[in-house]
Amino acid sequence: MITDMDQRRTFAIRTLGCKINQYESQALREAWLARGWSEVDMRRARIVLFNSCAVTADAVRTLRGQVRQVRRVNQEAEIVITGCAAQVLSAEMADLADMARVVLVDQPRKAGLASYPDIGPALPKSAFPPLRISGFKRARPVLKIQDGCSHGCTYCIVPQGRGPSRSRPMADILTEARRLLASGFREIILGGINLRHFGRDLPGAPDLWDLLAFLDSELTPEWAGRARLRLSSLDPAQLGGKALDTLAASRLVCPHLHLSLQSLSPEILRSMGRGHYAPEEIEGFLRELEKVWPTFALGADLLVGFPGETEGHFEQTLTALDRLPLTYAHVFPYSKRPGTRAASMANQVSTREKKERVGQLRALADNRKAAFMRHLLTRNKLAVIMEKPGRKAELSGICEFYVECGFASPPSQAGFKALASGRPLAVADGRMILAPGIENP
Template sequence: MSAWKFFIITFGCKVNQYESQSQREAWQKLGGVECDAPGQADVLCVNSCAITARGERDARNAVFRLRREAPAARLILTGCAAQLFANFRPRPGAIWAEPDLLVPQEAKSSLLRGPWSGKSLPALPPETAFPPFQIRAFRRARPVLKVQDGCAHRCTYCIVPLTRGKPRSRAPQEILEEARRLLRAGYAELMLSGVNLRQYGRDVPGYGDFWSLLHFLDENLAPEFEGRARLRISSLEPSQLAGRGLTTLTDCRLLCPHLHISLQHASPAVLKRMGRGHYTAAMLEEAVAALATRWPRMGLGADILVGFPGETDKDLRLLLELIERLPLSYAHVFPYSRRPGTAADSFTGHLPQAVKLGRAALAREAVARRHQRFLLDQLDLPHMLVAPDTLKRLPSETKRAAAENATVHGSGAWRKGVNEFYAPCLFRFPAADGASQADRPTGLLPARPVRVTEKGLLVELKTTEA
């Protein structure tokens, strides 16, 4: 195939980011050249998300915008919003654009064979095993490593089981090989990610569960990479944080002392209506207390969903009180979004949009207070290890903070990254003699915190580990 240009835009979760990278590498092997702007492309691909109504709307808007910017290009829509797009009907008279090819999430891996031609995919066998995505690089400095796909739990608000299908687990040895390949390529931090890590191994009992996988990876990677690289977990549920789960977390030598929890709410009544009655907020509090003996300082993030049908003022108060008690370092707060095809869409007690937005604002304010305490607490650390990333633009407030602090003066390029606790960090990376300031730093960088800014911690890199 002769050279052709493509442009991929990705919405949504880390799993989508991973799949876009796999598709990017596959298309490059087929002669494709990635371009910087849609108008330069022969093929456009939107990798969509449908976890919220806004995500689905973003996909439709992207199709319209890309069609306008590159009317002659072949336009493909894939991902979780693709099959929903097929059933969407615009308002009469609305300006509208359609893709040339709709590829539902369940068939996304077919794009690894190329962008295809025509209006439909060729007949392909149904995909029953883990989809054949793999990567050798990543556009960001901290790669996502996909280990699981699909979900069978069917939370009453969630459309993911309808778009991602049944749980499918990746073979441990294949995961290990990809992890080792990425770490040897110079990446210092990998994010183990899946749609529902709690269901890892249920489709192939011989794989064990997620804790078996984590132990296997740590046991095989730590002898070579301990002190030079680390692993991070994308998302867990409170029900996983007991017994063997806690032991595995604290025994792993490569694992960051940071957890992101799919919490959603604190009220038992709301959790039950959500279809998440298999855990309680108390489970998370007990786990955090237990982890404190081995992780005296940790990062703790959460997903929180407010304004669910039937949520009362008392339910909201339970949530806000939990936020104040937990040592949260951040949280993603979402107002409930109706999703046709889910059980909750037919529930009674739907709240007005203004009420949902107001409650989300209250939760975000409570989280912001906890986040500020977390960052201030980080200033007591004598040192930390920062996994670097790129930085397009330095916030103005941080420029002022840097100017006020002689400790961060000097030549070099500004970079961002995260420390082991997932605190956002900004630092100046000195350029080596004869090297461009744009050179990307690699490895885990020893640093010390200087001050808190509106975007996280301003840190100073250390020349030697102190």
């Protein structure tokens, strides 16, 4: 029931961090809008929600700066901080909580914000948060299929923030996928905190590849050629014969993998608590994948300057990475996170060394990205999910190979969320330029 108080509510949401935070912010947005609340600029909002991240020190600094900015321009707003920073860094957030009308809401109570200000008790650790979406701010929505992590990498604060792994039932995932497709979205990103753990707590213990095969069988009859699925970040240990067979059979999944590599030095991987995969196994899988997908995008997350990482360890990563068909990478310098084992390890790497190594890996990734885009010029067609026009009213979006594409002239399917085809013409300013082509129905 919508109350008089609901009718007077206005809100703004700031989302920091991962794709799962984006999903959860959207779910809360839809819940508040359904109660009759209005989303407005943060300077006029009665409630400003920060969905925070604690993965890096920079994320926490950004949060603190943005909270103080909101308070300067909106003295009357009630500021609600939720997410991982509110969960695991409550001491660091204490000075913000001491500000007038600032509320910290920990991760287990985040879903309860849908009924704010009546939040209710925290969810049990084994419960999958009851959040749902039917829309998204961006053209390619994230569909949350898993939460939490039960692994415990030595550098990672996420298990403290999100708790153990929990999986969403496959039938529920299918229902939401159909709901998003019915809302006009033509690409859905299957996302989670650790997709390697998906299904371990579900009846029959299905894994990610079982889920992908299930979605493919259910959605292909209506949506093959008209919509697509994309996998978010994968643990390299998920790659094997079952993965290869599932990807080969799929008619919906984008030819794109993003791997959480972090390092390719076996010794550093063991120190990170990630000794469950080996660089040579990754290389072997990708060679086999090329037989299934002659062209595919390959991204990687890389963590540089982990405690004890010598120049020799870094060279191992650089050399092994050079052998992979990489097309882009997200490279981060290691930063201490409170409460993690790595924070107290000996042989911390200097800021200068980390900066130099980050630069080398980013240069390699930039070169590979440029080469990949030149290769895509040889293709007859790319399929692009259209984003909202930017400040320059440009018509652009993301193709199946996870490359930004712009159109030299408007395609017939130019609306937000549309799937438009184009013929590659050139590479300019870090993106593909396309001529409009034959459209998908």
